[in-house]
Amino acid sequence: xxxxxxxxxxxxxxxxxDEETPRGVLxxxxxxxxxxxxxxxxxxxxxxxxxxxxxxxxxxxxxxxxGWGCPAVGRIVAEFQREGELRPRRLEVRLIREPxxxxxxxxxRLRREVLVDGMKKKLTEAMGLFNAVLFxxxxxxxxxxxxxxxxxxxxxxxxxxxxxxxxxLTAYRQALTRRNALLKTLQEQGGDPAQxxxxxxxxxxxxxxxxxxxxxxLAQWELxxxxxxxxxxRNAETLRLSYHPSFHPLLEGSLQREAENNQVLTQVPVxxxxxxxxxxxxxxxxxxxxxxxxxxxxxxxxxxxxxxxxALALYGSRGQMRTAVLALKMVEMQWMERRTGRKPVLLLDExxxxxxxxxRANLQAHIVQSEQVWLTTTDVEGFAPDFVRQSTVWRLDAGxxxxxxxxxDQS
Ligand code: ATP
Ligand code: MG
Numbered sequence: 001x002x003x004x005x006x007x008x009x010x011x012x013x014x015x016x017x018d019e020e021t022p023r024g025v026l027x028x029x030x031x032x033x034x035x036x037x038x039x040x041x042x043x044x045x046x047x048x049x050x051x052x053x054x055x056x057x058x059x060x061x062x063x064x065x066x067g068w069g070c071p072a073v074g075r076i077v078a079e080f081q082r083e084g085e086l087r088p089r090r091l092e093v094r095l096i097r098e099p100x101x102x103x104x105x106x107x108x109r110l111r112r113e114v115l116v117d118g119m120k121k122k123l124t125e126a127m128g129l130f131n132a133v134l135f136x137x138x139x140x141x142x143x144x145x146x147x148x149x150x151x152x153x154x155x156x157x158x159x160x161x162x163x164x165x166x167x168x169l170t171a172y173r174q175a176l177t178r179r180n181a182l183l184k185t186l187q188e189q190g191g192d193p194a195q196x197x198x199x200x201x202x203x204x205x206x207x208x209x210x211x212x213x214x215x216x217x218l219a220q221w222e223l224x225x226x227x228x229x230x231x232x233x234r235n236a237e238t239l240r241l242s243y244h245p246s247f248h249p250l251l252e253g254s255l256q257r258e259a260e261n262n263q264v265l266t267q268v269p270v271x272x273x274x275x276x277x278x279x280x281x282x283x284x285x286x287x288x289x290x291x292x293x294x295x296x297x298x299x300x301x302x303x304x305x306x307x308x309x310x311a312l313a314l315y316g317s318r319g320q321m322r323t324a325v326l327a328l329k330m331v332e333m334q335w336m337e338r339r340t341g342r343k344p345v346l347l348l349d350e351x352x353x354x355x356x357x358x359x360r361a362n363l364q365a366h367i368v369q370s371e372q373v374w375l376t377t378t379d380v381e382g383f384a385p386d387f388v389r390q391s392t393v394w395r396l397d398a399g400x401x402x403x404x405x406x407x408x409d410q411s
Pocket of ligand 1: 011032033034035036060063
């Protein structure tokens, strides 16, 4: 997969950008706060329809856009070529900031439009068209941070590969918000718990496929990660990856026997997960009302790395954590390609600076196999001269791009 052209309008600090994008490695060079990460953020948005760092999508629209940012439209437009297709595709996202009722001079509401090949589409129809893998600085946070960060990561990766994942996630979140509101009311004012019937069913309906997809993906990553990790360390350390669903259907009631028979979660049909999850929600209603919140479900899931059987977050060194996350990222690339039949575009934000020479060489060997790689750096001197010669270099200054040199292989 390869981006052919990228246009931005009022996106972060880019008032206007319209550039053809080269094959191979593209180095984005610039001082701090010039818009390097913003550019990667725009591209990753096309893959996930979410920002990997903004708290709200309205923050993505240029705050000095005409009309002092209200109303204002931010735009990301990309043309890209997918493997095996004759024509390039065109994906456009419009981020429209508009007043949230009369008197809202700040334009707090954000409306989003997605166009595929010029036609307005639902988000779910555009999901999975464009794929990217993102490497961020401070990668070890994926191991050490709270579970929310790992869930966010899972959601970003899985929604690109399973097109219905994002839809299920949105529906699950909506049902969860409504159920939690009702639990609060029941806690404060009392009432018939049977009012929860509808939301329990909704939560089970949308939560079960999320559990099934997460279980499947993590089981496949677990198989791939050992090899990837071995390539990075060349020693006997074994890295394991495991899914920790907050609700595990095999550890519930009548299914316990199957768990004891070593049946793994990936073999449980999604209907059975939904059935067990629903029953568990109903059973735990009293506890949920007392707490005023839903205590089990995919919104509390986690996954964990183990190195030689020890939890990496508790016992790992920084180097071991860095290697583990790097191994996971390589697995992500490989897995995405296998599942979709297309190589994802790679986006690396300041990442090479964090790696020692050996890991850097290993990663570089991987990334040059990709059709397209975007790398940001404040210091081009940090790269080997040969690598820079073969790359296209763009200089970034306050949201303005100046192409500096074209890479060696532009065929
Ligand atoms: P670093 O090397 O420090 O990571 P960077 O080049 O990656 O820097 P970015 O994070 O891409 O920098 O861009 C930061 C700049 O973008 C800041 O100057 C910030 O004020 C600006 N910026 C962020 N959001 C908006 C917005 N909505 N409108 C206009 N400018 C914005
Ligand atoms: Mg940055």
